[in-house]
């Protein structure tokens with residue numbers, strides 16, 4: 043079935059993505075093409091370029107443009123205890139297994155500005171697991187990683203975070219973990235003393251540790267099927283036998299090449315366990 | 319319009335609506351037979367915390383299968399797929415779905431424009447688009463994209479729409495669209511789904 047013949051714009055778009063990869067090593071070639079195109083169209087408009095070729099010309103010769111363009115190319119929507127029922131299921135179904143290990147490693151892949159990392163750190167503290175755990179929080183967006191390391195969020199997001207935390211089965215008050223100052227909530231730095239933040243891409247980097255839990259939520263939907271398979275393959279190789287994988291609310295291993303290597307622990311909450 | 323565009327078979331159907339559209343779908347979709355050969359993609363504006371009960375409700379009323387679209391799911395003919403609340407639904411050129419949480423369009427996620435524009439990219443002239451009742455301008459650009467790609471465009475007659483804003487905006491952006499009352503839409507869409515020769519002999 044050949045409904046589509048390539049238009050000039052499609053050729054230019056492919057070349058732009060290729061150019062970003064060749065020059066800056068950010069590899070968007072295997073992202074979901076339809077939403078990538080939308081975001082690049084928005085970027086093109088923002089940078090007042092008539093064509094993708096013009097945008098390519100600018101990004102090739104103006105290195106300051108890249109961080110801004112990355113802001114368009116990666117989606118940074120997040121919240122603490124996002125989908126509270128996921129975190130509740132984590133407490134109820136995963137934590138009991140994790141308790142049986144003397145030391146733990148957790149990988150938060152695609153951590154954005156850190157909302158998910160702090161949620162997990164709080165949950166692990168509440169469950170008495172924090173002291174035995176190392177967290178790895180990784181992302182390709184270095185601006186987001188810097189925010190994650192700072193742990194400062196607008197105060198007007200805290201009501202939502204607090205409600206989510208309660209619904210997740212929170213055993214303490216979220217206000218125990220931050221101080222409010224000048225319209226911002228500054229999270230306690232002790233929450234991240236066991237965390238390594240690092241620039242890591244699921245598109246081309248390798249496994250770096252053996253971990254017991256991978257949380258990679260709302261990242262895979264931006265990848266095409268091949269890149270999803272690569273990423274899930276990394277998680278599989280990184281996880282210990284019977285280790286756990288948590289995905290986003292609309293992500294699953296349903297269409298994954300690795301589906302058979304995982305058991306569904308909680309279908310609704312997208313929690314998986316690597317088979318032995 | 320050139321000959322090849324005129325002759326191409328419609329291979330997919332996109333439908334968008336907002337206020338009043340659940341009722342309109344309840345009237346329209348049961349009119350499509352179980353053997354309807356096209357995949358159907360639908361965006362209805364829903365509150366972000368909607369629990370996805372609409373697909374089940376429609377499924378119980380329809381002869382076709384109605385489901386919520388999943389990320390990277392291959393498109394299947396004869397299946398009606400709805401965008402989940404709070405996610406954009408996009409059609410990829412390899413004829414699978416993608417979901418995304420890109421910014422809302424006209425305060426809406428899912429957005430009709432996002433679905434229609436991506437589907438027009440994937441299907442070109444083999445796409446038909448329908449805009450139903452609604453209180454937003456979302457969908458107008460999308461329907462225009464369907465038309466520009468050479469596809470077929472339909473708008474619910476604003477006079478029969480519960481809220482005429484959306485069909486009016488769609489018509490302003492895409493005046494070439496056929497205007498039809500809801501009661502005639504199912505029959506028209508069935509005719510579209512038939513092979514072109516048969517379709518031509520009917521009209």
Ligand SMILES: C[S@@+](CC[C@H](N)C(=O)[O-])C[C@H]1O[C@@H](n2cnc3c(N)ncnc32)[C@H](O)[C@@H]1O
Nearest residue numbers: 116117120152154181182183243244245259260
């Ligand atoms: C929507 S956010 C998800 C944040 C958080 N996990 C959550 O669920 O709330 C997606 C994140 O994935 C990151 N990302 C995109 N491509 C990536 C890649 N190839 N490798 C690692 N992270 C990536 C983006 O920079 C962004 O921070």
